[in-house]
Amino acid sequence: MKGIILAGGKGTRLFPITKGISKQLLPIYDKPMIYYPLSVLMLSKIREVLIISNPEYIDFYKNLLGDGSSLGMKITYQVQERPRGLADAFIVGEEFIGNDSVCLILGDNIFYGQGFVPRLDAAGSVKDGAVIFGYYVKDPSEFGVVEFDSEGNVLSLEEKPNQPKSNYAIPGLYFYDNSVINRAKSLKASARGEIEITDLNKGYLNEQRLKVELLGRGFAWLDTGTYDGLANASDFVRTMQKRTGLYIACLEEIAYKNQWISKEALCKLGQVYKKTEYGKYILSIAKS
Missing domain, CATH: 3.90.550.10 (Spore Coat Polysaccharide Biosynthesis Protein SpsA; Chain A)
Known part of the structure; x- marks a missing residue:
């Protein structure tokens, strides 16, 4: 994919x-x-x-x-x-x-x-x-809305409806x-x-x-x-x-945990940002 x-x-x-x-x-x-x-x-x-x-x-x-x-x-x-x-x-x-x-x-x-x-x-x-996603919101009329059955099959889609058929908005x-x-x-x-x-x-x-x-x-x-x-x-x-x-969305951490990069490569990336909290976090992951 x-x-x-x-x-x-x-x-x-x-x-x-x-x-x-x-x-x-x-x-x-x-x-x-x-x-x-x-x-x-x-x-x-x-x-x-x-x-x-x-x-x-x-x-x-x-x-x-x-x-x-x-x-x-x-x-x-x-x-x-x-x-x-x-x-x-x-x-x-x-x-x-x-x-x-x-x-x-x-x-x-x-x-x-x-x-x-x-x-x-x-x-x-x-x-x-x-496959799309559904997220429960209080006021779905501001979003695209998905209606579905108990097995996750979609029954209907509506764009900013006045009378929504469900409370589930469709994220991007x-x-x-x-x-x-x-x-x-x-x-x-x-x-x-x-x-x-x-x-x-x-x-x-x-x-x-x-x-x-x-x-x-x-x-x-x-x-x-x-x-x-x-x-x-x-x-x-x-x-x-x-x-x-x-950290949320730390790309270097995810790449390392996916085994796409080595610990050595992770340390090298952390050094680029070593003066920041972000860089220190990357380096702490490499040491753990």
Whole structure:
């Protein structure tokens, strides 16, 4: 399975913060925002990742993450010339995906909670069909909403409904089989001129090939698309790390625990940040 991070857009809801920089490069406490979705792909044991962004920002990502070899990964980059909807990621990334299944994660979504890895493993085992996630929220009318049966089969999908059929919102994390490429190509643009991820998912739903994995109580899904969302996410990460002593989205730690890099390589990476708490944490992992 391969992974795609969609890190495009103008971030207009965060102006003037994002007037001169990609939203997904903004800091969430001690790390760039894109570290968080990248860590999810790494926890899914995905080693080949494509980052899609605007032409003016793509080199910033290359400078930050390089080719991924220091993490035992292969990271490549592709430009999305203009916003054409989330499903456009599979058209832009067609050559990258090849004959593999694929996971798409939005660059501004943050996930954290116990039991996440087994759910990622379950979703990542998809060979035929698609898997989305469901997260319980108080007011689902602000989100895409999924209705499902006791076996996790999706019954309906609604986009910001006035009368939701469930309280489960759909976060920006999706697993698909290889047919997603041709499905995305066949989509017609919506009224706002974009090919919509909801329409893509409905195609799988109509064939009864769409399942949902639920993220339960105590799990955190954070959207960073607003000023308050940014601040809340940073506060959350800071609080959890200070309280537990365990870091969220430490790419070097995940790569080491996945056995993608050696202890020697981990120490070398920690030395790069040795003047920071982040670097000291990496070095402590190497010594443990």
